[in-house]
Each structure stands twice: as C-alpha cells, then as structure tokens.
Amino acid sequence: xxxxxxxxxxxxxxxxxxxxRSLREVDMPWPVSRRVLGMVMRELVRRNHIRNGLLYLQxxxxxxxxxxxxxxxxxxxxxxxxxxxxxDQVENVEHGVRVITIPDIRWKRRDIKSVALLPxxxxxxxxxxxxxFEAWQVDEDGFVTEGCSSxxxxxxxxxxxxxxxxxxxxLNGITRQSILRLxxxxxxxxxxxxxxxxxxxxxxxAFLTSATNFVMPVTRIDDYVVxxxxxxxxxxxxxxxxxxxxxxxxxxx
Amino acid sequence: xxxxxxxxxxxxxxxxxxxxRSLREVDMPWPVSRRVLGMVMRELVRRNHIRNGLLYLQxxxxxxxxxxxxxxxxxxxxxxxxxxxxxDQVENVEHGVRVITIPDIRWKRRDIKSVALLPxxxxxxxxxxxxxFEAWQVDEDGFVTEGCSSxxxxxxxxxxxxxxxxxxxxLNGITRQSILRLxxxxxxxxxxxxxxxxxxxxxxxAFLTSATNFVMPVTRIDDYVVxxxxxxxxxxxxxxxxxxxxxxxxxxx
Numbered sequence: 001x002x003x004x005x006x007x008x009x010x011x012x013x014x015x016x017x018x019x020x021r022s023l024r025e026v027d028m029p030w031p032v033s034r035r036v037l038g039m040v041m042r043e044l045v046r047r048n049h050i051r052n053g054l055l056y057l058q059x060x061x062x063x064x065x066x067x068x069x070x071x072x073x074x075x076x077x078x079x080x081x082x083x084x085x086x087x088d089q090v091e092n093v094e095h096g097v098r099v100i101t102i103p104d105i106r107w108k109r110r111d112i113k114s115v116a117l118l119p120x121x122x123x124x125x126x127x128x129x130x131x132x133f134e135a136w137q138v139d140e141d142g143f144v145t146e147g148c149s150s151x152x153x154x155x156x157x158x159x160x161x162x163x164x165x166x167x168x169x170x171l172n173g174i175t176r177q178s179i180l181r182l183x184x185x186x187x188x189x190x191x192x193x194x195x196x197x198x199x200x201x202x203x204x205x206a207f208l209t210s211a212t213n214f215v216m217p218v219t220r221i222d223d224y225v226v227x228x229x230x231x232x233x234x235x236x237x238x239x240x241x242x243x244x245x246x247x248x249x250x251x252x253x
Numbered sequence: 254x255x256x257x258x259x260x261x262x263x264x265x266x267x268x269x270x271x272x273x274r275s276l277r278e279v280d281m282p283w284p285v286s287r288r289v290l291g292m293v294m295r296e297l298v299r300r301n302h303i304r305n306g307l308l309y310l311q312x313x314x315x316x317x318x319x320x321x322x323x324x325x326x327x328x329x330x331x332x333x334x335x336x337x338x339x340x341d342q343v344e345n346v347e348h349g350v351r352v353i354t355i356p357d358i359r360w361k362r363r364d365i366k367s368v369a370l371l372p373x374x375x376x377x378x379x380x381x382x383x384x385x386f387e388a389w390q391v392d393e394d395g396f397v398t399e400g401c402s403s404x405x406x407x408x409x410x411x412x413x414x415x416x417x418x419x420x421x422x423x424l425n426g427i428t429r430q431s432i433l434r435l436x437x438x439x440x441x442x443x444x445x446x447x448x449x450x451x452x453x454x455x456x457x458x459a460f461l462t463s464a465t466n467f468v469m470p471v472t473r474i475d476d477y478v479v480x481x482x483x484x485x486x487x488x489x490x491x492x493x494x495x496x497x498x499x500x501x502x503x504x505x506x
Binding site for chain 1 (some may be wrong): 372
C-alpha cells in the first residue's frame with residue numbers, strides 16, 4: 001500500500017525497494033520492469049483522479065494448477081487498484097489512540113511482505129473487539145516486535161526515540177525508515193533496539209507509524225496511560241515533519 | 254483437498270470436521286450448513302464425472318474493502334473445484350521417495366488450515382530443487398514437526414510406529430488420523446510423540462501421509478538411507494490397509 005498525497009505517491013522509491021526485496025526473497029520474477037512499474041503506478045493515480053488516497057499493488061506468480069512448488073511456465077500477474085480515502089484523523093491525532101499487546105505468533109520471515117496476513121488479521125480483530133486502534137505484538141522474551149499493520153515506537157524519559165531494529169523479526173516499514181531519517185535530520189536522539197512491554201508502559205511518549213497513518217500518537221497501552229495521557233510533543237513534531245516531507249519534496253512528481 | 258476414489262470422497266467426515274475447527278478458530282461463519290456442504294461436494298464430484306481425482310474447497314469471509322479487521326456485513330464465499338488426477342504412483346511407492354529436512358519457520362497456529370501457505374511453498378520448492386519429494390520441517394529443538402503438505406512418520410528398530418502428537422505445532426492430517434486408527438485395528442504398536450532428525454536417520458522405516466499420497470514410503474532422508482533403503486514392510490501394509498479402507502467401507506456413498 002502506497003499513500004497518495006496531493007496526487008503524489010509518498011515514498012514511492014522506498015516502497016518499490018521493499019517490493020524488490022520481497023520478490024527476491026521468495027524468488028518471484030518482476031511482472032514488468034521497475035521503471036515501468038513506477039510509470040503504471042503514477043498513471044493509475046492520474047487516470048483515477050486520486051488526490052488523496054491509497055494505491056494497492058499485488059503480484060502473484062501467475063496462473064497455474066494448484067501445487068506447492070513454483071509453476072514452471074506461469075507469467076507473473078500484477079494487480080493494482082487506487083481509491084480516494086479521507087486521510088484526516090483529527091480526533092485520533094489530538095487524543096492519541098489505544099493499543100493492546102498480544103503474543104507475536106507469526107512466521108519467522110516477517111521482513112517479507114506477502115498476503116499471508118492471517119495472524120495480523122486475527123490480531124487487528126482482537127484490537128477492534130477491545131476497542132483499541134492496533135495490537136502490538138510481543139515476542140517470546142517480552143519485547144515488542146511491531147503492530148499488526150504498523151511499526152511501534154516509544155520515547156524514553158531521557159527523550160530518546162526507540163523503535164525495534166529491522167531484522168527478519170519485523171517488516172521494515174517505509175514510513176519507519178523515513179521517520180528515522182527525519183529524526184536524524186532534526187537532531188533527535190534515537191536508538192534502533194527492542195523494548196519491553198514494561199518499558200512501553202512507562203514511556204514518556206509512544207506512537208505508531210504506517211503508510212496510511214503516518215505518525216499516530218499512542219496514549220494508552222493495554223490499561224496503562226502513556227506519559228501524561230496526551231499526544232507527545234516529539235510525536236507531533238515528527239508527524240508534522242513527515243507530512244511536510246510527504247506532501248512535498250520527498251514524493252515523486 | 255479431499256481425494257476422490259472410485260467416485261467417493263475419502264474421509265469426508267474427517268475433512269469437514271477439520272474445516273469446522275479451522276472456521277471456528279478464525280471466527281469465520283459457514284457459507285452453507287455442514288449438511289448442505291457435503292451434498293454440494295458429492296454433487297460436484299458426480300456432475301464432473303470424477304472417478305479418481307481431487308476436490309478442492311476454499312472459504313473466504315466474503316467481498317469487502319481491504320482491511321485487517323473482519324468485515325461487518327460480508328457474506329462468506331465458497332469456491333469448490335474438482336478434477337481427475339492420476340493416483341498411480343507406482344515408481345514412488347516401489348522405491349520410496351527422498352525427503353530433505355529444513356527449519357520450521359511457520360506461525361504458531363499450524364493446526365489451522367488456511368491459504369497462508371508461503372513457508373510451505375518455499376519449503377516444497379527447496380525440496381524440488383534438491384530433487385526430493387518433500388521437505389520435513391524441524392522445530393528449534395531439533396524435532397521433526399511435519400512435511401510441507403504431509404505428516405511425517407517413522408518406524409523404530411523395535412517396530413513401533415511414531416508420529417508427532419497433534420498440537421498447535423502441526424496440522425492434524427485426516428489421513429494421519431485414519432492411519433492411527435487402522436494401526437490400532439491391526440494391532441500395530443504406535444506412539445504419538447516428537448522424534449528428532451537423528452532418530453529419523455536411524456529409523457527402520459519412514460513414510461509420509463497426505464490426502465493425495467495416502468501412505469508414501471520414505472527411503473532417504475537428507476543424505477541418509479533409511480533402513481535397508483527399500484520401502485518398509487509395515488509402511489506397505491499400512492498403505493494397503495488405507496487404500497482398502499478409502500476405496501470401500503470408510504468412504505461416503
């Protein structure tokens with residue numbers, strides 16, 4: 001999923017880089033060249049008159065009799081859709097959202113983006129049933145990995161930004177990468193490392209990032225209030241910086 | 254996947270029982286009642302004149318905008334196909350097949366049958382590239398869980414049949430369950446427990462079971478020859494017993 005802001009694809013290059021990586025890791029050929037893919041994406045946005053919205057892209061190995069091993073002669077299939085969405089989330093941004101924590105039961109190659117999302121679907125449904133916005137998944141050692149469709153962040157008492165380092169244990173969010181870059185540019189201290197649920201409960205600020213939510217303040221984790229219960233100052237500064245970047249210079253023409 | 258033998262659905266009740274369990278575990282409603290589903294399955298086999306072949310069945314939550322949480326008003330969708338297949342595998346049964354072992358990287362709810370099969374697809378492809386028939390997945394403690402689309406079995410030096418106990422760590426194969434029942438009826442000693450790769454290398458016999466392969470002798474595991482390198486006596490006896498059962502009294506009319 002790539003967000004469209006002011007008719008531009010946000011972080012287009014980053015998304016295509018990660019797609020390239022996922023394709024390589026599962027040995028899937030490109031349906032069209034990388035250059036053509038970018039052209040088609042932009043053309044789809046243009047012809048559908050999407051100013052603010054989402055582009056969704058999916059690639060399969062192609063049509064073949066059902067079997068486990070890769071088909072020999074199938075041609076990969078590319079499906080792409082674009083639709084307008086309301087990107088305003090004023091209420092959530094002002095008051096912050098609540099997340100719950102759940103065990104991370106996913107497979108071991110979470111760095112590969114695929115449609116095999118059943119654990120994330122079950123986790124997100126649990127969050128919805130608990131009246132929460134997202135579920136943060138927790139590994140066997142008690143460390144947060146990430147949300148079901150977002151990356152997890154905290155700000156420590158010492159005002160250090162912390163998010164899990166990108167290994168096979170998480171999907172390396174494109175928005176996550178941009179936020180790290182922007183934090184560096186703005187001189188914010190940050191660490192890429194695992195943090196425990198207890199550390200998150202006691203954090204000064206918390207937030208989540210994703211292509212559709214940008215930077216979303218988290219003000220409650222399970223039954224704990226984060227910091228003073230208000231959207232954090234660093235969180236909101238990073239949100240503003242990201243939206244400024246996304247709407248302008250960083251996006252493709 | 255349900256095998257059709259002599260125009261009958263093999264282990265129909267077992268397959269529908271497991272479907273019921275998977276639907277319940279992911280909170281998905283039945284698209285039609287259990288009784289109607291069985292009728293439709295048999296009708297599909299009849300109208301397609303399938304004598305020997307496969308019936309494939311898939312259920313989704315239905316049509317809804319892409320989101321993680323369950324759709325509110327979607328009606329579940331049922332897709333079913335049936336096709337004739339050649340069930341003869343004389344060469345493989347006579348000489349046995351080779352399996353390789355790979356790390357089990359799947360999620361923690363392997364008891365749920367879903368289309369999120371990417372790890373199994375990657376494993377089966379690795380097997381194919383190694384010239385093997387199947388890949389046995391191995392947990393972090395060195396114990397075999399199961400194949401990518403089959404259950405794994407060994408026969409010990411003491412002539413005891415061993416297959417992993419059914420927990421959330423494996424998919425409880427319908428053929429697996431029938432073989433355990435048949436083994437009991439034939440007075441064969443068996444144990445449901447985990448076994449290591451080393452124990453498998455040193456086994457007297459080995460085989461795999463699945464709806465499409467019934468009981469398939471395994472005569473090589475990685476680079477080790479199992480027993481005397483020939484299809485085992487107990488293995489072949491169980492295969493005969495299963496096919497007799499599947500073709501006759503145990504199948505639905």
